[in-house]
Amino acid sequence: TRSTRPQRMLKAVQKNATKGNPKSVISAIDYFCKHSEWAMNVGDEKGSILDSVVTEVNPSTVLELGTYCGYSTVRIARLLSPGTKLITLEFNPANAAVAKQIIAYAGLQDKVILVEGSSGDLIPQMKERFGITTFDFIFLDHWKDRYLPDIKLFEECGLLRKGSVLLADNVICPGTPEYLEYVRKSPRYESKYFPAHLEYTKVEDGLEKSVFLG
Ligand SMILES: Nc1ncc2ncn(CCCCCNC(=O)c3cc(-c4ccc(F)cc4)cc(O)c3O)c2n1
Numbered sequence: 001t002r003s004t005r006p007q008r009m010l011k012a013v014q015k016n017a018t019k020g021n022p023k024s025v026i027s028a029i030d031y032f033c034k035h036s037e038w039a040m041n042v043g044d045e046k047g048s049i050l051d052s053v054v055t056e057v058n059p060s061t062v063l064e065l066g067t068y069c070g071y072s073t074v075r076i077a078r079l080l081s082p083g084t085k086l087i088t089l090e091f092n093p094a095n096a097a098v099a100k101q102i103i104a105y106a107g108l109q110d111k112v113i114l115v116e117g118s119s120g121d122l123i124p125q126m127k128e129r130f131g132i133t134t135f136d137f138i139f140l141d142h143w144k145d146r147y148l149p150d151i152k153l154f155e156e157c158g159l160l161r162k163g164s165v166l167l168a169d170n171v172i173c174p175g176t177p178e179y180l181e182y183v184r185k186s187p188r189y190e191s192k193y194f195p196a197h198l199e200y201t202k203v204e205d206g207l208e209k210s211v212f213l214g
Pocket residue numbers: 040041042065066067068089090091092117118119120141142143144146169170173174198199
């Protein structure tokens with residue numbers, strides 16, 4: 001049967017990247033998406049903004065919603081301090097299987113906990129299953145209509161502390177209007193928009209960074 005796009009992306013990584021070299025894995029995926037097949041990774045332009053926010057926060061506890069093939073997982077994990085792990089949630093088992101192999105190819109498997117399931121089910125389990133009190137950094141890149149219910153879930157579950165940083169992908173394209181309205185209007189968040197483009201295109205998109213004020 002025909003291979004899937006994530007499987008072809010994995011093949012491109014295994015062919016063009018150097019094992020244990022995260023930067024080469026990132027470049028191989030970006031090359032594949034620019035020259036072979038578009039895929040919904042955060043990409044290099046928005047990825048550089050992601051890098052700068054992760055570096056600035058230097059988080060000890062990290063959560064990613066929507067692993068897909070592991071591109072942003074690799075981008076984040078490569079910047080974490082020794083001993084720090086990131087938890088990434090993916091509900092599609094086939095994508096999770098590809099992501100696991102791409103993360104391992106980058107040599108970052110010891111810095112990543114990949115959990116299969118949906119954010120709505122897993123967020124309330126974070127404390128008991130992973131001993132998390134609060135998250136320092138959260139990257140939202142999953143179902144766009146889950147961004148708002150999930151940020152409210154973070155508040156209800158006491159998973160945010162004064163200074164927790166949430167970074168949301170695709171706030172323009174495909175768009176997350178209710179989420180944007182919430183974080184920009186709420187007195188409990190300080191929000192900032194980083195303009196960019198939809199990965200590998202000239203279409204307008206951007207990242208919204210929201211700091212929880214407690
Ligand atoms: N709740 C829950 N919990 C856990 C989960 N794990 C996975 N999922 C489901 C995630 C499904 C993929 C999400 N990502 C996107 O849909 C996405 C789309 C585009 C895009 C596409 C076509 C265009 F023409 C233009 C833009 C670009 C992006 O950068 C995107 O990130 C989960 N859900």
